[in-house]
Amino acid sequence: MYLGERQKVMEQGIILEARNITKVYPGGVVANHNVNLEIQKGEIHALVGENGAGKSTLMKMLFGMLKPTEGQIFVDGKEVHFTSSSDAIAAGLGMVHQHFMQVPSMTVADNLILGAETGAFFKVDRKKAVQITKELSEKYNLKVDAQKKVEDISLAMRQKLEILKALYRGANILILDEPTAVLTPQETEELFEQLKLLRENGHTIIFISHKLNEVKALCNRMTILRDGKTMGTYDVSELSEQEISRLMVGRDVSLDIEKDDAAFGKTVFSVKDLNYVDHFGKTRLDHVSFSIKQGQILGIAGIDGNGQSELVEAIVGTLKPQGGKVTMNGKDLTNLSVLKRQEAGISHVSEDRLKYGTAPKLSLEDNMISKVYYTKRLKTGGLIDSKKVTAFTKGILDEFLVKYDNTKQSVSELSGGNVQKLVVGREYDYDPELLIMNQPTRGIDVGAIEFIRKRIVEMRQKQKAILLVSADLSEVLSLSDTILVMHEGRIVGYIEDVKNTSENELGLYMLGVKEDARERIEGAYCE
Ligand SMILES: Nc1ncnc2c1ncn2[C@@H]1O[C@H](COP(=O)(O)OP(=O)(O)OP(=O)(O)O)[C@@H](O)[C@H]1O
Ligand SMILES: [Mg+2]
Numbered sequence: 001m002y003l004g005e006r007q008k009v010m011e012q013g014i015i016l017e018a019r020n021i022t023k024v025y026p027g028g029v030v031a032n033h034n035v036n037l038e039i040q041k042g043e044i045h046a047l048v049g050e051n052g053a054g055k056s057t058l059m060k061m062l063f064g065m066l067k068p069t070e071g072q073i074f075v076d077g078k079e080v081h082f083t084s085s086s087d088a089i090a091a092g093l094g095m096v097h098q099h100f101m102q103v104p105s106m107t108v109a110d111n112l113i114l115g116a117e118t119g120a121f122f123k124v125d126r127k128k129a130v131q132i133t134k135e136l137s138e139k140y141n142l143k144v145d146a147q148k149k150v151e152d153i154s155l156a157m158r159q160k161l162e163i164l165k166a167l168y169r170g171a172n173i174l175i176l177d178e179p180t181a182v183l184t185p186q187e188t189e190e191l192f193e194q195l196k197l198l199r200e201n202g203h204t205i206i207f208i209s210h211k212l213n214e215v216k217a218l219c220n221r222m223t224i225l226r227d228g229k230t231m232g233t234y235d236v237s238e239l240s241e242q243e244i245s246r247l248m249v250g251r252d253v254s255l256d257i258e259k260d261d262a263a264f265g266k267t268v269f270s271v272k273d274l275n276y277v278d279h280f281g282k283t284r285l286d287h288v289s290f291s292i293k294q295g296q297i298l299g300i301a302g303i304d305g306n307g308q309s310e311l312v313e314a315i316v317g318t319l320k321p322q323g324g325k326v327t328m329n330g331k332d333l334t335n336l337s338v339l340k341r342q343e344a345g346i347s348h349v350s351e352d353r354l355k356y357g358t359a360p361k362l363s364l365e366d367n368m369i370s371k372v373y374y375t376k377r378l379k380t381g382g383l384i385d386s387k388k389v390t391a392f393t394k395g396i397l398d399e400f401l402v403k404y405d406n407t408k409q410s411v412s413e414l415s416g417g418n419v420q421k422l423v424v425g426r427e428y429d430y431d432p433e434l435l436i437m438n439q440p441t442r443g444i445d446v447g448a449i450e451f452i453r454k455r456i457v458e459m460r461q462k463q464k465a466i467l468l469v470s471a472d473l474s475e476v477l478s479l480s481d482t483i484l485v486m487h488e489g490r491i492v493g494y495i496e497d498v499k500n501t502s503e504n505e506l507g508l509y510m511l512g513v514k515e516d517a518r519e520r521i522e523g524a525y526c527e
Contacts, residue, residue: 013041014077015204016062016093016173021071023057023228027413031057033228035071039173042118044195046215046236049225049248050419054405055208056098057212058225059175060204061241062090063095073512076101085333094166095175098416100158104151108143108161109133110146116169123346142194154305156187163194174198175206178416180214181443184303184307184471185507192218210417210445212241224248233291249447257478259457264481265294267526269434274324276310276489284310285321286489292465297456297500299480300469301506307489308469309351315467317341317349321351328434345433349424349440351469357423358462360412364404367411368393368426400425401451412489417444424452428459435459438469453479473503484524493515494524 010361016039023032031054039045047055060066062073064082073080075091082088083097102111107128133146142160150158159179161430166174176195181189195205195218209215214234217224224231224247231247239246245253269292276285283482284307292298304307313319315326317338326333328344336344350357359366369378378388393407402421404414411419420443427435435458441449456479459466476483477498485493492508494514495501 008074017074043220046219046222052415053225094171096162098177109146273355276321294463297466299476299483302486347427347432348436351438396425
């Protein structure tokens with residue numbers, strides 16, 4: 001280390017630095033171009049930028065998962081050459097990924113110690129693992145159920161587990177890639193308290209988020225990436241949200257929704273008395289009934305895990321409820337397959353885009369035409385016409401501002417937000433009668449949120465029925481004509497006068513503190 005460098009570390013306390021980093025992926029995509037990033041010890045540093053700007057790529061290099069094409073990385077002023085994430089962990093880094101890396105069939109405690117124990121003779125001591133988990137969970141105030149299987153815990157708890165895993169491995173620099181994308185407002189607040197506590201204890205945190213209000217509320221400084229290049233590092237107090245998004249996107253962004261007064265047509269879709277008890281005997285859907293009319297956006301609010309996912313699955317046909325009826329345009333869909341329901345006019349943007357929304361290993365083209373009803377449009381003389389497929393794929397990807405290299409590349413090569421834009425584009429293009437949007441803008445940058453919300457309003461204008469499920473209350477409030485709130489599988493709130501409700505009031509329903517009378521809620525269903 002040069003003397004000058006040592007001085008810099010001492011004066012500014014720079015714990016982690018990326019210097020002139022460039023990353024070119026094998027296909028030729030330049031994801032980072034000459035990026036400089038300095039992280040001060042003990043700060044929460046935000047990394048923001050549009051989908052595909054290169055945030056995850058940069059973090060993966062700092063964490064040893066990818067090798068920079070050019071440039072240097074310094075930890076505590078010393079240059080490092082990580083060849084794997086184990087090297088990064090040994091240097092005190094920890095990372096919570098955009099997509100969790102856990103074994104769902106194992107317990108929380110086993111996941112915590114998995115891979116961290118050293119020595120070939122180590123046999124997993126279950127009791128000890130539970131003990132360690134409990135102690136660590138106490139110490140950092142990150143509450144988890146040590147003995148539960150990961151597949152049975154909430155996303156919020158899975159995230160706490162990821163943070164604990166990193167801390168258990170000795171991390172003093174934590175990288176969190178979009179940690180709040182899967183959390184409710186209440187869970188986000190809780191996480192922020194925990195992160196602030198970690199900061200007080202001397203940990204350094206890099207925080208990636210598309211939610212600029214969160215960045216303002218939590219972080220000390222931020223670095224903005226655009227098209228793989230830095231647009232500078234700032235104190236968060238220096239810039240307004242509007243100024244940040246302008247630096248990210250290169251234009252002004254407005255999330256204020258403009259929509260005409262509602263003009264509902266006839267009832268298109270109904271569910272009546274949906275009941276579902278899962279294999280643990282827990283009631284997930286409890287007499288859920290409602291209807292949606294043409295030109296109506298029906299929003300469903302609720303804390304994750306209160307039956308929203310089961311409701312959507314029961315409608316699209318991937319889950320079979322024990323009781324109830326699903327009707328579309330007077331036709332009974334209850335016993336029809338997923339495909340038949342799609343053909344009846346149901347289109348669905350899934351909350352878990354990598355598990356259900358796409359086949360990640362297949363190409364963009366294959367994913368675009370994966371729905372059978374497209375293939376007719378893309379045939380020439382009975383055979384699939386590859387030129388048509390390419391043109392069709394390009395058309396949608398370009399319209400929906402997906403950042404991609406070519407249509408033959410695999411979905412797994414797209415950045416998280418761009419996968420979501422692809423799915424929305426595909427479902428939108430299908431021109432359905434009922435469009436189900438489950439967390440449509442989760443993990444998407446502000447420019448793309450603006451774009452997708454406008455498309456949803458456009459669908460409403462075209463007299464489509466829309467079911468919007470979202471953990472983002474401001475989204476539910478700004479888009480919906482009518483809101484239903486779910487709590488423990490039941491509809492507990494029916495709000496027709498959306499203009500006169502608030503996030504706070506929705507929160508009371510969501511927590512089970514407030515509940516409308518049965519007769520009122522029954523009004524959500526009509527023949
Ligand atoms: N494995 C890969 N192979 C080829 N290109 C890739 C690969 N992973 C990412 N890219 C490309 O690199 C660019 C940056 O992607 P990255 O995932 O770093 O973006 P991001 O800023 O994290 O976006 P998001 O907000 O959507 O998560 C994108 O153009 C993406 O398509
Ligand atoms: Mg990313």
